[in-house]
Amino acid sequence: VSGCCELIFTSTKGPWITNLSRPCSQGSLGLFVPPSPPLDPDKVKELQRFIGLSRKLLVMTGAGVSTESGIPDYRSDKVGLYARTERRPIQHSDFVRSAPVRQRYWARNFVGWPQFSSHQPNPAHWALSNWERLGKLHWLVTQNVDALHTKAGSQRLTELHGCMHRVLCLNCGEQTPRGVLQERFRVLNPTWSAEAQGLAPDGDVFLTEEQVQSFQVPPCVRCGGPLKPDVVFFGDTVNPNKVDFVHRRVKEADSLLVIGSSLQVYSGYRFILTAREKKLPIAIVNIGPTRSDDMACLKLNSRCGELLPLIDLTDFLLNLAAKGIDCLR
Template structure:
């Protein structure tokens, strides 16, 4: 199926003239096939090839829904070179590396006081007593990388605008909604995909290397933990760097899709009005109406980012997998999340049921405040680097 395939018409509620959108756009061609996150337990040759290119030492065993098997990036190479020393010296090295490589972007970070020495000591005690730490992160850990969140007071999307993210049902049933989504995503992608991990991401990566962090679950879809080098992790809500077909399940890289958007819309231009989480920007209906959306190259089906939209549910297999990792852990740390969304909140409830100590590091109130062992109101990238972690891998 080539670029001349027919597209379905889209109805627009406006008075201006809008040419009909063809059925879901021309199909993609010659795109790399990536295994779906729903079935990555066994590697195919492409997975192994991607893995070999991106890792400089033998891989850890791949687990379903982990980020150990392949990287979704063509421009972000990851390495797993060992830290050069052991014990306290290695401990200091890991912390200084994380702190020195990044500087925070505070445009979307709520105002807060510097870490209180007593709070630092309390979190230090919590982490030191944890042998198999289960960490869950949310949008608040990525705001210091320049990515806005939804709920932060004064700076989150809901505080700055009445715009709301697309709903799963709307995306599935409406061609015009998909056209609007992909046009906005196309404009926002170059900036969104260029964001880099901040100090907090790097600290958690180092905790994993030092044997402190047992498993990391992120509710974010920005891939910053993967860029930082974390491997023992699950992307609970998926990742915007992958796109899959709703009909046949074929998966492609989002960066590859961007090239096809450009080829399909060579004269289309739009100026964004504001920025939103998840790579979205604000566009008018007039800007969107001429944008063409490609279809799956294998079957002509609808392409969707490999993320869980609002109104959708996380797969039962992934939820079970995360529960298993939580059962192996002895404590839980929530970093940068108010835990308002049940898909993540359920694991805090499970941790409470197992009587695991729970610490929260988040600016503002959370859904867990009434039963957490410890609540800290500080920036993740400011407090986490202050915690000393010993190497337990030797």
């Protein structure tokens, strides 16, 4: 269900008042979102206070932010990929060393791309973008590769695992927009078609071996090398420079909020360890247990898109206005 998310701040104190309206998508609620208990008003107030006291809030998001936009995740109880099927995500080493593996991957990705690329931000993405606009969010680190934070307007953003909307040549490093590659696929495979056998989290679908055998994969236009999505596959490592950059942002922060991540993958979990070493307060919003529940001062088992828009920044804005700061200028 698509509609309009409207955030209204009213006061008599000056020109920083605004009315922000934009389209949003509720996605496939219930299809990929695990069940959660009703919101606890006291817990919501605690999160409100946690965020209100933060001056340099760092937010880390995971797949649980995007499930409400209709993108499945891997680990959610009963609805994640691991719970629904025996299939597992592609391994980096297999993709790099095997042309048939790359053919199979790109055939699946070609079929799934139109739907994956059409997903839209949900209220959680819009809320985080608004926090940044209002000066409340110091930095946003996402483990997601779906570009939904970018679509929502977030700019103080690090895509820890890359983005499916870019393609990288494994030989020369040339980057290409994923939409450009989609057209090259169409030209090379004018009569090829396949029916999807299910949706996977990272922009591809499930196909049979027979379906993919005749699919043609184009090489890099610059050097003829093999192409790969500009994302970190399982078994690969995050670029060390990106890791160092995020560590610096964590050390600048005065609090850390985890949203929609079980933190099972070390690439994200390591930053929680850094926050703990720095004695930062940590809050977690995630349906189900996480690897860091024992490190958090606050944990909410809630839907991100239901909870985040409830956080009221009016006091924060009034304090800025009293100091003569126009955060929306």
